[in-house]
Amino acid sequence: MSNRELLQIDPLELQFPFELKKQISCSLQLTNTSDNSVAFKVKTTNPKKYCVRPNTGVVLPHSTCDVTVTMQAQKEAPSDLPCKDKFLLQSVVVSAGATKDITPDMFNKESGNRVEECKLRVSYVPPPQPPSPVREGSEEGSSPRASLSENGTVNQIPDYNSMSRAYVDSLENTPEVKALISKLSEEKNHGIQQNNKLMQELELLRRQGNRSQGGIPFMYVIIVGLIGILLGYLLKRT
Numbered sequence: 001m002s003n004r005e006l007l008q009i010d011p012l013e014l015q016f017p018f019e020l021k022k023q024i025s026c027s028l029q030l031t032n033t034s035d036n037s038v039a040f041k042v043k044t045t046n047p048k049k050y051c052v053r054p055n056t057g058v059v060l061p062h063s064t065c066d067v068t069v070t071m072q073a074q075k076e077a078p079s080d081l082p083c084k085d086k087f088l089l090q091s092v093v094v095s096a097g098a099t100k101d102i103t104p105d106m107f108n109k110e111s112g113n114r115v116e117e118c119k120l121r122v123s124y125v126p127p128p129q130p131p132s133p134v135r136e137g138s139e140e141g142s143s144p145r146a147s148l149s150e151n152g153t154v155n156q157i158p159d160y161n162s163m164s165r166a167y168v169d170s171l172e173n174t175p176e177v178k179a180l181i182s183k184l185s186e187e188k189n190h191g192i193q194q195n196n197k198l199m200q201e202l203e204l205l206r207r208q209g210n211r212s213q214g215g216i217p218f219m220y221v222i223i224v225g226l227i228g229i230l231l232g233y234l235l236k237r238t
Helices: 160-172 175-211 218-237
Strands: 008-010 013-017 024-032 037-044 050-053 056-059 063-071 086-094 116-125 146-148 154-156
Touching (some): 024 037, 024 056
Antiparallel strands (some): 037 086, 050 063
């Protein structure tokens, strides 16, 4: 709060919870603690972006006046952070009956009027987050919790983890999924059998080669080994 001779202004920084494509408002409270009527005028460096209601007025002695500042809906996120927009609130003492006849000359210092000025900053703050229906610290697999509705009845909060597991189980029981799993299992078993068969043939050829003088052709051994590696790779993919 600003303790000035004419008006007390609260707050001195306009904070807007920024959200795209949404009008956002915040309030100023002007307090006149003096025995005189005080006229005020609010100006901004970006008049197309903000709407001030009322932007001029008179605060009676020992009374307050609320001013609403509305930021128009923005299509894009602000590029200048911190915000460079500013407001200027001017105040001047007026006669007791001057409640409507407010003219720009009243706030002209060159006319000899005693005009007080207060600059207000603008800042963007995160929008308020909606309350979560489940209390923090809840564990997966815990029992559903109850909530109290407006009419006093108890509503049971659904267990979304159980629902998701039930949905996955229902998909696994469909004929298409069962057929796919069966086909993949058959291919896997067939690949295992082929690999075992090749390994047995390779072992047999190696034993025969040890008994023979010339041995097994080296290229044949390499080919059989490559086939075994290929089948092992295909088996891993299934």
